[in-house]
Amino acid sequence: xxxxxxxxxxxxxxxxxxxxxxxxxxxxxxxxxxxxxxxxxxxxxxxxxxxxxxxxxxxxxxxxxxxxxxxxxxxxxxxxxxxxxxxxxxxxxxxxxxxxxxxxxxxxxxxxxxxxxxxxxxxxxxxxxxxxxxxxxxxxxxxxxxxxxxxxxxxxxxxxxxxxxxxxxxxxxxxxxxxxxxxxxxxxxxxxxxxxxxxxxxxxxxxxxxxxxxxxxxxxxxxxxxxxxxxxxxxxxxxxxxxxxxxxxxxxxxxxxxxxxxxxxxxxxxxxxxxxxxxxxxxx
Amino acid sequence: xxxxxxxxxxxxxxxxxxxxxxxxxxxxxxxxxxxxxxxxxxxxxxxxxxxxxxxxxxxxxxxxxxxxxxxxxxxxxxxxxxxxxxxxxxxxxxxxxxxxxxxxxxxxxxxxxxxxxxxxxxxxxxxxxxxxxxxxxxxxxxxxxxxxxxxxxxxxxxxxxxxxxxxxxxxxxxxxxxxxxxxxxxxxxxxxxxxxxxxxxxxxxxxxxxxxxxxxxxxxxxxxxxxxxxxxxxxxxxxxxxxxxxxxxxxxxxxxxxxxxxxxxxxxxxxxxxxxxxxxxxxxxxxxxxxxxxxxxxxxxxxxxxxxxxxxxxxxxxxxxxxxxxxxxxxxxxxxxxxxxxxxxxxxxxxxxxxxxxxxxxxxxxxxxxxxxxxxxxxxxxxxxxxxxxxxxxxxxxxxxxxxxxxxxxxxxxxxxxxxx
Numbered sequence: 001x002x003x004x005x006x007x008x009x010x011x012x013x014x015x016x017x018x019x020x021x022x023x024x025x026x027x028x029x030x031x032x033x034x035x036x037x038x039x040x041x042x043x044x045x046x047x048x049x050x051x052x053x054x055x056x057x058x059x060x061x062x063x064x065x066x067x068x069x070x071x072x073x074x075x076x077x078x079x080x081x082x083x084x085x086x087x088x089x090x091x092x093x094x095x096x097x098x099x100x101x102x103x104x105x106x107x108x109x110x111x112x113x114x115x116x117x118x119x120x121x122x123x124x125x126x127x128x129x130x131x132x133x134x135x136x137x138x139x140x141x142x143x144x145x146x147x148x149x150x151x152x153x154x155x156x157x158x159x160x161x162x163x164x165x166x167x168x169x170x171x172x173x174x175x176x177x178x179x180x181x182x183x184x185x186x187x188x189x190x191x192x193x194x195x196x197x198x199x200x201x202x203x204x205x206x207x208x209x210x211x212x213x214x215x216x217x218x219x220x221x222x223x224x225x226x227x228x229x230x231x232x233x234x235x236x237x238x239x240x241x242x243x244x245x246x247x248x249x250x251x252x253x254x255x256x257x258x259x260x261x262x263x264x265x266x267x268x269x270x271x272x273x274x275x276x277x278x279x280x281x282x283x284x
Numbered sequence: 285x286x287x288x289x290x291x292x293x294x295x296x297x298x299x300x301x302x303x304x305x306x307x308x309x310x311x312x313x314x315x316x317x318x319x320x321x322x323x324x325x326x327x328x329x330x331x332x333x334x335x336x337x338x339x340x341x342x343x344x345x346x347x348x349x350x351x352x353x354x355x356x357x358x359x360x361x362x363x364x365x366x367x368x369x370x371x372x373x374x375x376x377x378x379x380x381x382x383x384x385x386x387x388x389x390x391x392x393x394x395x396x397x398x399x400x401x402x403x404x405x406x407x408x409x410x411x412x413x414x415x416x417x418x419x420x421x422x423x424x425x426x427x428x429x430x431x432x433x434x435x436x437x438x439x440x441x442x443x444x445x446x447x448x449x450x451x452x453x454x455x456x457x458x459x460x461x462x463x464x465x466x467x468x469x470x471x472x473x474x475x476x477x478x479x480x481x482x483x484x485x486x487x488x489x490x491x492x493x494x495x496x497x498x499x500x501x502x503x504x505x506x507x508x509x510x511x512x513x514x515x516x517x518x519x520x521x522x523x524x525x526x527x528x529x530x531x532x533x534x535x536x537x538x539x540x541x542x543x544x545x546x547x548x549x550x551x552x553x554x555x556x557x558x559x560x561x562x563x564x565x566x567x568x569x570x571x572x573x574x575x576x577x578x579x580x581x582x583x584x585x586x587x588x589x590x591x592x593x594x595x596x597x598x599x600x601x602x603x604x605x606x607x608x609x610x611x612x613x614x615x616x617x618x619x620x621x622x623x624x625x626x627x628x629x630x631x632x633x634x635x636x637x638x639x640x641x642x643x644x645x646x647x648x649x650x651x652x653x654x655x656x657x658x659x660x661x662x663x664x665x666x667x668x669x670x671x672x673x674x675x676x677x678x679x680x681x682x683x684x685x686x687x688x689x690x691x692x693x694x695x696x697x698x699x700x701x702x703x704x705x
Contacts, residue, residue: 234537
């Protein structure tokens with residue numbers, strides 16, 4: 001009896017497993033295998049050599065670029081979290097009517113109906129030397145000379161990241177907050193907790209799974225990105241994604257694969273560490 | 285990559301036109317036989333023109349299918365998928381990479397009608413008898429092999445050609461004369477602190493390194509043995525100079541696509557940068573002054589040609605020769621020259637251009653009337669002179685050809701460092 005129920009369960013899980021196997025496990029396996037291959041100018045050949053990794057770990061560029069990637073991820077995380085948390089908090093606790101909540105929430109998602117790339121590129125004329133931002137500031141008399149660092153800088157890269165990914169923070173945090181039993185907040189007030197104390201000791205701990213899911217989204221998206229960094233820095237800054245895309249453009253697939261494997265491991269380690277803090281299964 | 289200007293839609297439109305044309309009756313018996321033939325050509329957007337496919341159908345009767353890709357993909361496809369194409373439209377430096385794979389077959393020059401009229405640059409390497417051969421992958425150095433099946437390049441005109449040259453040009457720096465307000469004469473100006481935060485170079489390593497080398501040499505900082513084939517030491521020195529400039533904020537941005545270079549220049553973010561000829565035209569067509577500035581150290585040049593897949597044979601091979609002979613017979617040349625490129629057999633193109641056009645584009649004379657592009661956009665007014673002057677002045681002042689170095693992998697790694705610096 002038990003055995004046949006088991007096999008039915010396996011059978012039911014089989015389609016999903018087949019899909020994941022074909023489209024996730026096999027490609028990643030291929031990348032792993034290719035990362036040990038060799039490359040010439042125009043072709044790659046099967047081999048088992050550690051050259052790609054040896055070069056990767058011996059090059060100071062790798063460390064620099066990984067550091068830059070973490071830097072982008074961390075700063076973006078700080079901003080998306082503070083903005084995302086504030087927005088979600090406002091939606092969940094300050095907006096009383098449910099229809100208003102839904103309406104405002106949908107409002108947040110409207111910009112996300114356009115393409116990522118378009119939202120990113122539309123910053124370029126805005127922030128440019130003769131762009132709207134500089135012209136406005138000059139006409140207000142705030143500055144005399146156009147600000148050069150507005151565009152093609154770390155500032156513009158992070159601005160674009162925050163703009164692109166804040167929603168990924170808002171959604172899970174809002175979702176968790178909506179499940180918080182309102183009587184807990186009332187109980188805190190009744191026991192004399194101030195607003196800040198309630199926020200810190202009641203709401204934040206209960207929102208942790210949502211924060212964690214949002215964090216995972218943002219961190220993985222930022223760490224895997226290459227196009228935002230390329231466009232918003234005017235190709236002047238690099239992150240790991242750009243390293244990989246440069247290699248691919250030059251037909252150096254094995255070296256790109258090796259970098260990808262290292263990046264994948266790094267991201268998995270980061271997520272592993274994050275999951276030690278919070279049990280997100282509670283949320284699912 | 286240079287020249288990925290033709291959208292997929294445009295390619296489809298061309299395909300549709302070719303299909304429409306194929307329903308028309310072909311006039312000759314030979315054409316009856318040949319009209320079922322389809323030749324598949326792929327290459328960079330620059331010469332993969334739908335008008336060419338339409339005209340081929342009209343003049344020769346067979347169908348030419350075109351695929352436009354960026355040069356990295358072109359290289360890859362030519363090297364790895366020989367059965368996916370009949371004709372490869374590639375640049376000479378790509379040929380150097382791809383020829384050793386044996387995916388292309390040598391062409392018998394005795395079957396090329398206009399072979400004798402092909403510009404000297406592609407045959408002896410000398411445009412005029414006095415010319416000095418430029419550095420880099422000069423087309424004639426990879427233009428010939430000893431015979432069919434040979435995988436090494438020949439030094440002389442052996443009668444077996446790897447690529448039939450089709451299109452080439454001399455590249456230099458583009459400037460905004462209105463924002464600079466003084467004459468620019470040397471490549472050194474790219475790193476002039478006067479243009480701090482207003483300069484740009486292209487982020488395509490194989491071409492960017494050449495522009496860098498032109499600058500370093502002009503500054504007198506480095507004497508290269510061969511800019512097209514640098515030693516590791518030369519590569520290191522070049523990057524030291526440019527990394528310092530980058531860290532001092534010399535560059536506003538680096539560009540990778542044609543449109544980016546146009547936008548940087550048109551918006552005034554950048555006033556001096558490496559640029560391609562059609563990009564200058566695009567900036568000008570917005571009513572913004574932009575000059576393709578000739579510089580005293582010379583040009584960085586590039587050239588492309590048609591190569592035949594090694595799997596071509598029989599009637600298809602005949603058709604391919606027919607196509608190449610047609611290509612050199614003038615119509616395409618005229619079309620390309622009216623875009624500011626040069627044709628490999630300039631004299632046949634003359635018949636397909638007006639005296640005014642020939643004078644402006646080729647001879648460097650002031651235009652006697654409005655000059656328009658093949659698509660009808662106005663490019664110059666009466667009295668205007670082409671930047672850089674005549675064909676011999678421009679192509680005679682080539683300092684270096686686009687190339688691929690022996691130390692390419694090392695250079696690419698250094699390029700990555702430079703971007704991350």
